Structures are given as structure tokens and as C-alpha cells.
Amino acid sequence: MRVAIFDFDGTLYSKETFQLMMDHLKNHPEHSKRYRQFYRAIMPPYIGHKLKIYPERKMRERSVQAYLSALETFTKVELEQYFGEIADRMHGDMNPNVVERLKNHVANNDYVMLVSGAFTPLLHAVTKQLPIKTIIGTEILYKDNVLDHRTPISHIQGPLKTAKIKEALEGQDIDWANSYAYGDSHSDLPVLELVGHPVAVQPEERLRTVAAKRNWEII
Template sequence: MKVALFDFDGTLYPYETFNVLIDHLKHHPRYKTNYGRFVRKFAPIYFAYKMKIVKKSKMQNKAMEYYLLSFKNNTRSEIESFFKEVASDMIDDLRAPLVGKMRQLKQDNYYIMLISGAFIPLLEAVFEGFDIDCIVGSEIKYKGDKLDYRSRFERVYADRKIDIIRQHFADKQIDWKNSEAYSDSHTDLKMLELVGRPVAVKPDDRLKAIAARNQWQIHTD
């Protein structure tokens, strides 16, 4: 079996998802009060990051965690409806050539995995109707009908992606040499190295240098 691994932020979607989420929360007529709760909680971590006391990865993890916590008083249906609203504004900005490539690979019997740090309900809403075999993202946990704010939040990022990929395909025979992977960031380097056909999509400087050195395909808009 051949697989095709796709990142989302900066790859299938050309912008930073979290910035879009923040903008929606800030201006939403119903949930803009959530934005205030998010800012009050997140501000100390952000300032610590700007002062180089906190690493970027920790700051990003906390940003997503505190974003979810701003919905502490909302129901599951309200949260999922909000993400669907955001998704509806993102769909038209997907990179059409990559979406076409994904569909072609599916027709060619590749197993398609979308693996991203974005929230799962957002990813599922963006790709509703797409024939994707597996969507992996950062999980939102609930207790009954409300957010389980006491559970540990885990962002799917960097090496965690590799762990998930290996676990998912552990009992399957994978033709890694003829498999493909798509990402824009050097943080996905291990994922790209896992396959025989890595593609750097509008890569950051570090990944661009690695891709050029290894003669990987580089996709530019």
C-alpha cells in the first residue's frame, strides 16, 4: 500500500490557521467575549515568549489550549458550529493544485492521511465531502456536553506526527519508497524523510535548503 501524507497549515492551506481562528473569535457577534477571556489568559505566556523566556513551541501549544478554554461555558454543538463557520471561510483559499493532487492520488489508490496540529472539527469541516482515509489533528475533549477543560491538551506537532503515523500503519505493509508527503515546514522533516517522494510546499528557509540539497520536489504557488 502506498500512502500520501499531507500537512494543512502552510501546505494545503496557505495561511496560518490560528490567525484565522483568532480573527473569527475577535469579531464574532456571539463569541467575541471569548476573545477577551483568551487574551487575559494567554498574554503572560506571549510576553514571556517575546522576552525569549518561553520557547515558540510552548507558546503555540498554550495559545491553542487557552483558545479552547475560552469556550469553557459553551456546549459541544456551539463549539462545533463555530468551527464549521470558520471552515466555510477557509475552503476557497485551499491550494487548488494540491487539492487536485490529493484527489488524483486517491484515484491512484494511495491511502490519504491529513495530519495537522489544527483542531479536528475544523479539519473535518474543511474537508467534508473529500474522500480522505484518515484525518488526524489536535483533539477537543468533552465531558458530557461541555468542554473537558481539566483534561490534558495535546497538540499534534513535529515528532508527535511521526509517532502517530507509525502507530497508525503498524500492522500494514507500506511501500514507503513510492509514498509521498507534503509539508511547508522543517518541523515536518522526519515525516518528509519517511517517504521516497517528499514535496516541500512553499517551504520555510530551512526546509527549502534541505529540499534543494536532497533534490526534493519544491512546490511554489
């Protein structure tokens, strides 16, 4: 079985999910007051990252956790509706070239996976019209049908992406040499290196350097 693995931010989606999520909360007609709590929580790790004394991975993880904390009273239904609002704003910014590639992989009977650090319900909402077999994202926990913002999340990024991919494909006979992976950032390297056909999509400088050196395809 061949697989085709797609990153989301900067790849299938041409922009950054977290920036859109911040804007949505800040300007929301009902929930904008929650933005102040979120902003206060993310500033220390953000400043630490800018000063190069706090790792980017930890900064991203704390930011995602802080966003959920700002939505602490949401029920599962309310949260899915909220993410649906964000998804509606994203459809116009999907990368048409990558969407076309995804559909071609489906036509070729490749097993299509989406792997991202974005929240899983948001990924499902924004890609519901696309024929994706497996979606791996950052899961949201609930307690008594209400968002559980206190339990630490498992933010899907870096090497954890490859671990989750292998877990999802356990027991399958994968033709890695003829499989594809698409990503835009240097942090996507562990996934891109899994396959015989890595594709750098609008790559940031560090990934572009690697892709050019290794003669990878660049979109």
C-alpha cells in the same frame, strides 16, 4: 500500500488556521467578549517566545489550550457549529495545486492522510468534500457533552505527528519508499523524512534550504 501524507496549514490550506480562529473569535457577534480572556492567556508565552526564552512548541501548545479555555461553556454541538463557521471561511483559500495532488493520489489508490495540529472537528468540517481516509488532528475532550477545557490537550506537532501516523498505520505493510508527504515548515521534517518522495509546499526558509540541498520537489 503507498501513503500520501498532507500537512494542513500552509500546505493544503494556504494560510494559517490559528490566525483565522483568533479573528473569528475577536469579531464574533455572540462570543467576542471571550477574546479578552484568550488574549490575556496567550500574551506571556507569546512574549517569552519572541524573547527566545520560551520554546515555540510550548507556546503553540499553550495558545491552543487557551483558545479552548475561552470556549469553556460550549457543548459539543455548539463547538462543531462554531468550527463549521470557521470552515466556511476557509474553502476559498485551499491550495488548488495541493488539492489536485491529493485527488491524483486517490486516483492512484494511495492511502491519503491529513495530519495537523489544528482541531480535529475543524479539519473534518473543512475537508468533508475531499476523499481523505484518515484525519489526525488535535482532539477535543468533552465531559457530560460539554467542552472539557481543564484537561491538558495533546497538541499534534513535531515528532508526535510521526508517532500518530505510525499508530494509525499499525499492522499495514507500507511501501514508504514510494510514498509521498507534503509540508511547508521545518517542523514537518520528521514526517517528510518518513517517505521516499517528500514535497516542500511554499516552504519557509529553513525547509527550503533542506529541500534544495536534498533535491526534494518544491511546489
